[in-house]
Amino acid sequence: MDFQGTWTPLGRATAHPAILRVDSNRVEILWDGATDAITIPRTDVVLTTPIGKTNRRLRVPNYGQFEMADSPMLRDAFPEAHRGFEHWVDWIERRKMAILAGVVITASSVLAFLFFGVPYLADRIARHMPHSLEVQVSDQTMSLLNAIALKPTKVPKDQQDRLRKQFDAMVAGEPRADQMKLGFASAPNVGPNAFALPDGRLTVTDELLTAVKGDDAQVLAVLAHEAGHHVHYHGMRSSLEDLGIVGVLSFFLGDVTGTSVLAALPPALMRSRFSRGHETEADDYAFMLLRKRSISPAKFADALTAIIGYRKPSETASDTAEDEIGREIEENLSFLSSHPAPQERIRRAREAAE
Numbered sequence: 442m443d444f445q446g447t448w449t450p451l452g453r454a455t456a457h458p459a460i461l462r463v464d465s466n467r468v469e470i471l472w473d474g475a476t477d478a479i480t481i482p483r484t485d486v487v488l489t490t491p492i493g494k495t496n497r498r499l500r501v502p503n504y505g506q507f508e509m510a511d512s513p514m515l516r517d518a519f520p521e522a523h524r525g526f527e528h529w530v531d532w533i534e535r536r537k538m539a540i541l542a543g544v545v546i547t548a549s550s551v552l553a554f555l556f557f558g559v560p561y562l563a564d565r566i567a568r569h570m571p572h573s574l575e576v577q578v579s580d581q582t583m584s585l586l587n588a589i590a591l592k593p594t595k596v597p598k599d600q601q602d603r604l605r606k607q608f609d610a611m612v613a614g615e616p617r618a619d620q621m622k623l624g625f626a627s628a629p630n631v632g633p634n635a636f637a638l639p640d641g642r643l644t645v646t647d648e649l650l651t652a653v654k655g656d657d658a659q660v661l662a663v664l665a666h667e668a669g670h671h672v673h674y675h676g677m678r679s680s681l682e683d684l685g686i687v688g689v690l691s692f693f694l695g696d697v698t699g700t701s702v703l704a705a706l707p708p709a710l711m712r713s714r715f716s717r718g719h720e721t722e723a724d725d726y727a728f729m730l731l732r733k734r735s736i737s738p739a740k741f742a743d744a745l746t747a748i749i750g751y752r753k754p755s756e757t758a759s760d761t762a763e764d765e766i767g768r769e770i771e772e773n774l775s776f777l778s779s780h781p782a783p784q785e786r787i788r789r790a791r792e793a794a795e
């Protein structure tokens with residue numbers, strides 16, 4: 442088998458037109474009109490692997506290099522040089538699958554981290570957060586709420602004291618009970634409601650007391666649910682989850698007190714809506730606690746019914762920006778969550794009362 446090409450003897454710059462002749466045992470290179478020739482055992486030469494459409498080179502150690510255009514016939518002439526190459530192609534092909542698998546695994550890991558890792562880390566961080574940080578975040582959230590939705594309470598001092606005493610007795614001995622403090626606020630644009638902040642302060646609105654017509658047990662039923670959120674760290678967990686990767690990772694990467702995450706937490710807290718799972722967990726906790734204190738969970742159902750039946754005075758009038766803010770808070774940071782549906786929660790409370 443003959444191939445046309447050029448021959449460059451070792452140490453020379455000039456390439457000579459030449460012929461490469463290949464037989465079963467040896468290769469022969471003839472140049473300068475076949476006046477010069479060398480013969481070498483096949484096993485001594487090295488053929489370069491083809492890269493795109495570039496020329497192929499046959500390296501002859503100690504003699505020089507023969508260069509020629511790539512040709513399918515080279516595969517017949519030097520099958521051993523191509524076996525390796527085909528292996529390599531195979532390897533790349535397999536590698537393609539490996540690369541693809543890598544991409545899929547990476548993408549699934551990122552998704553898994555978002556769906557499972559972030560909530561997991563949010564839970565761990567929330568449970569280990571210093572109380573001073575919880576207080577700081579709650580102070581800021583309370584300032585925001587005071588600025589946009591809450592007004593000073595009009596609940597008489599003796600009624601406040603009575604409810605506080607009953608609430609303290611209800612949560613006594615429960616996890617994190619020492620942190621829980623009951624407060625009151627008027628919220629005409631939010632309506633009957635209650636909420637818990639991450640440091641354990643619980644706020645009940647004057648409108649809720651109006652809606653339940655002074656039935657302390659119904660107020661306690663609502664507060665038992667809020668206590669459940671505090672016991673399970675729901676507020677901080679939801680806000681951290683809401684901030685996502687940034688929220689959880691900043692607690693690992695450096696000094697949190699110096700980062701903007703702390704500033705982002707209060708708005709996140711107001712924005713984040715407890716998940717259906719958190720609400721159900723808080724409801725179940727409430728039913729358990731109420732039964733433990735010999736208060737029927739039916740009071741919980743009664744309270745929800747009263748809240749749903751309550752009409753804000755402003756609801757009959759035209760919609761204001763305050764109403765909008767009120768609805769926003771009602772939807773998110775509130776006892777009356779739209780999920781699970783109130784009807785379902787009432788049904789579960791009545792079941793728990795049986």
Ligand SMILES: [Zn+2]
Binds near residue numbers: 775
């Ligand atoms: Zn809730």
